[in-house]
Amino acid sequence: MNLPAESPAEFAVTIAPPTSYEHREAFREVAETVHIALLRLGFDSVLSDDLGLPGRRHIVFGSNTLSWWNLEVPADAVLFNLEQISADSQWVTAELLSLFRRHTVWDYSLRNIAALRELGVPDVQHVPIGYVPELERIPAAAERDIDVLLIGSLNERRMAPIEELRRLGLDAQAHFGVYGPARDALYARAKIVLNTHFYDAKIFEIVRVSYLLANGVFVVSEHCADTEEADRYAGAVVFTDYTDIVPTCLDYLADAERRTARAEAGRTLMRGRPATDFLAPAVAGLPVVRS
Incomplete structure (x- = not known):
């Protein structure tokens, strides 16, 4: 694939630490799908537990748990939300919404995206769950x-x-x-x-x-x-x-x-729903961060 000239080329698909938190594994299959799809698109991608890999755009899973461990994400990180957004959800906190407003957010659900926009999170990209063999x-x-x-x-x-x-x-x-x-x-x-x-x-x-x-x-x-x-x-x-x-x-x-x-x-x-079809436009739409 010919990459857009302004596309970020190096990624770290990151499941939020700590690794001792067993339920982080609920994000594993989607994180793997994104990582593999990025490789198929021709990007340099690693699957990581480290939120601070230099020179890479982090795509972070589990951002709803970051506050538990007082963890920060890089300013250019993409937050891939897999939680359901509703008024009765334990995850929809003022702290999480503030984090979402400071970052590009990817979400698999149009219904979630509408709910987030009503909550003042405008920068949300629809990235459906896709397939990799x-x-x-x-x-x-x-x-x-x-x-x-x-x-x-x-x-x-x-x-x-x-x-x-x-x-x-x-x-x-x-x-x-x-x-x-x-x-x-x-x-x-x-x-x-x-x-x-x-x-x-x-x-x-x-x-x-x-x-x-x-x-x-x-x-x-x-x-x-x-x-x-x-x-x-x-x-x-x-x-x-x-x-x-x-x-x-x-x-x-x-x-x-x-x-x-x-x-x-x-x-x-x-x-019939290859993840590359969903990742390509999402990556192309990312704001370029210049060093």
Whole structure:
């Protein structure tokens, strides 16, 4: 690719430290996707835990946690927001909004972007979650022996369908704080991975689901507030009302062929959304910082 003359050429895709904070791994797959896409576009990129690499434009994941550790980011850093922006979110603090106003912000969700602009954060670029082939890496399990699997922060709302499925005699599992190969091994064993909201009426959790779709994992998801985004993935994900989660799971557990067909549709959909298509215009639009 011929790079625009004014484009920054060296990047550090950075997951905010400290490395002792295990939940930073929730950003890993998207950070890897951005890093690999930058390399494919011809940029010099490193995947890093260091916020102070000289001579590189940092693209920072986990900026919502920076204040916990009293960490500063470089003045030219790009902040890639993966949190849902809403009035009841624990992440939407005056401190975070002030940080966003001082930096270029990338966000995967148009709904988030509209909310941020209402909160006085004007410089937000839409960068959807895309695909790179390197993230097709969940190995097929010899047997899918978990009926329904949920991985994420747990509360009563998320646990209720899992507990009902257990009462019906199914192997329904919920896990929190599991990342990397250990989490992927669970995904590989699941007939259904369940995506439900922590609170009511939230945006589609494509940050989590995109990785599942790219790896041919079958997903049942609760309906979401951003119907346009849900429509985009309707052929790949089974969407249902919260009150219908259990019967929907039972329906698809009884039909392996339908699960397989939908999972393959998800993989095909993600392959048609290369991350390079989204990163190229975002990088081209970055303000040039001259030394």
